[in-house]
Amino acid sequence: MRVPVSWLRDYVDLPADVTARDVATRLITAGLEVETVDELGTDITGPLVVGRVLSIEELTGFKKPIRYCRVDVGEANGTGEEQHIVCGARNFSEGDLVVVALPGAVLPGGFAISARTTYGKVSEGMICSPTELGLWEDHAGILVLDQGLAAPGADAFELLGLRDEVLDIAVTPDRGYALSVRGVAREVATLYEAAFRDPADVKLPESGGEGYPATVADPALCSRYVLRGVTGFDPQAPSPMWLKRRLAMCGVRAISLAVDVTNYVMLEMGQPLHAWDRDKLSGPIVVRAAREGEQLETLDHVTRTLDPDDILITDKSGPINIAGVMGGLSTEISELSTEVLIEAAHFAETHIARTSRRHQLASESSRRFERGIDSAMQLAAATRAVSLLAELGGARIEAGLTHIDLTTPREPIVIAADLASRVAGVDYPPGTAATRLRQVGCEVVEDGTTLRVTPPPWRPDLTDPNDLTEEVIRYEGYENIPSIPPRAPAGRGLTESQRLRRSVSRGLAGAGFIEVLSYPFVGHGDFDALQLDTDDPRRRAVTLANPLSSDEPLMRTTLLPGLLKTLVRNVGRGFNDVALFEVGLVYQPRAHAPERAPILTVDRGPTEAELGSLRAALPDQPRRVGAVLAGDRQWAGWWGAGRAAGWADAIEAAREVGRLVGAELTVHADQYAPWHPGRCAVLHAHGPQGEVAVGHAGELHPRVIAAYGLPERTVAMEVDLDLLESARTGVVAPTVSGYPVATQDVALVVADSVPAAEVEAALRAGAGALLESVRLFDVYTGAQVGEGHKSLAYTLRLRAPERTLTTEEIAAARDAAVAAAAERTGATLRA
Structure with missing residues (x-):
């Protein structure tokens, strides 16, 4: 809403020295958003006067009609003589009053006026149109003034109101009254404690018969x-x-x-x-x-x-x-x-x-x-x-x-007289609330420690005690509310879950991932793009009552859509090697939950029954960790060739999250949308209820990549952080031995279908307490191991905490590990 200060002064007795910027400052402190103060007419200078057209000579021989005018400008030119002005407009006649810019004037846009020769005549100024004066857009021609409005030579600045100040106010949805000069004037009058003249105070007609039916x-x-x-x-x-x-x-x-x-x-x-x-x-x-x-x-x-x-x-x-x-x-x-x-x-x-x-x-x-x-x-x-x-x-x-x-009277709002003081934390003098609410226009009946307040018809936004409290506080001045930082109780800090989440974020950032925050909104098109089956539980989502976008009316049930869209946006801006992660909630509607959450009143605290109804309407909100990678995971350079991100990097990211939480993850092949059926792993952790699936990782399905416009071979992982937290075993400090380590390499031949993780688990179980670590360092397939088989080469590190191992002990541990692998996975030693 643009409000000229000159129009405000028609209804408010503002002091003469108050500027538009002063008014804007007061309004801002009272909660109105004044975006700018426009100073109109400041780019117009020099002699701008009223003139009377004495005669018009039509010039011929030009491509368009041209007129040579004699104009009376009184004594404004210093001589009292007529001004001769060339003009191309046709909408004025002899005897008309016009606005003349004399030589030396500057019009909007830095257009300087001077005496110059044009069309074979000397033009001593310019007859102005409304557009040229910055008054309003008008292509009809010259501004013709009413006869008798002013004498020739009179200053046109004041006459036309060329110089004015305009407040440009961004009106928020709760302050509709400010979309009028009347509403802003009432506000200004209250802030300056000045007299207010209501433009709506007009003489209303008495009934004079029936009007239009x-x-x-x-x-x-x-x-x-x-x-x-x-x-x-x-x-x-x-x-x-x-x-x-x-x-x-x-x-x-x-x-x-x-x-x-x-x-x-x-x-x-x-x-x-x-x-x-x-x-x-x-x-x-x-x-x-x-x-x-x-x-x-x-x-x-x-x-x-x-x-x-x-x-x-x-x-x-x-x-x-x-x-x-x-x-x-x-x-x-x-x-x-x-x-x-x-x-x-x-x-x-x-x-x-x-x-x-x-x-x-x-x-x-x-x-x-x-x-x-x-x-x-x-x-x-x-x-x-x-x-x-x-x-x-x-x-x-x-x-x-x-x-x-057909209106009905508004019911009074009962409010404690000291509510504003309690909300603001300021001891306002007694009677402050009643005084301020009357200034707003409310009818106030004082009844001891309470007030019965009836808001005026122009304030439909005042509906409860908190609205009235806001009016009192803003007129008393937000700047007068002291800033008192809250003190955290001694001995408290981050919860265990908060420390865990920060540890996960720091760990993934240290592993080269960049954290992002995505909007938690998705659409049915995202589920289609992820290739989810029609009966996939992730398609059952919470629907927003008032979504920001009609394309995204649902709350997310997986972190992947937001991560994939962010990845596409980064690749589109030239960042081809991207590793992103997000820690956030997903929303899973409960069975038999009400369709809408109840809306509680704000004049009191909720009852236990109301809190129960709220909890029943809320969806489950597990916390997830997701990550996506595309492009090179290791860059090429003088140190050697680079390496593109692959499914193993997504699995490693998930296992890194497990290590940070303190839960060991096991990996098994799986088929689960949106991952590639042959390059997808399900991740398990050992929780209170035994082995539980906590997430998936691997390479995305080609159809998903095409649907989102992702780079080829994009990989991703998503794990449930809450399940991981419940499965954590705690961090046990390792025992450091001062005795030498013994290393043994074993190469085992197994069927292609046997996961390397199962072979590793068997080696660990067989080697016993002397095994410090086991590492897979080579995988071989070829003629030497036969079709349908593969060779897995492991390094076993053996050490005792209190002695140097003997050759017999080392050999026994190695043989026991190989025997366990043979029993569990059918492995044989490679010759």
């Missing part, structure tokens, strides 16, 4: 409806300069007098209005909900199919307006309209908001309706509009009017 079908759609009409309106009457100037400063383009008046009143009072050509209406007006399949061609020449949730204005011909959003084309005001009917109404905010979004029609009217307007303003606004039409357009105001009032 109208009915409201449902009070829930429209609680107040007003119609006022004028006759004999001059459709050719121009909008006065002051009206067009104020509209332009507020960012509204002037169209015609009837439309400009409705826009002006809307900006002034915050009440959207609509003007009809009454001759185009047929029969009584009915305010109702749309019916299935109804259509309306709106003012933007688009035929729209209406929704039963839309509020319509109709007559015998059918829909003529989408209420609060846009009018219909068939009844619009034209340049021939002499009978004008003004509508002012209070429509339901939620209906207007949904309609505006549904039809993608965001108008100045819908912007105000959906934030909440004054429910008692309609008659005053309509009266103000018809008065302006009569004053400026020569119309006659009809005595009859339509006023349908």
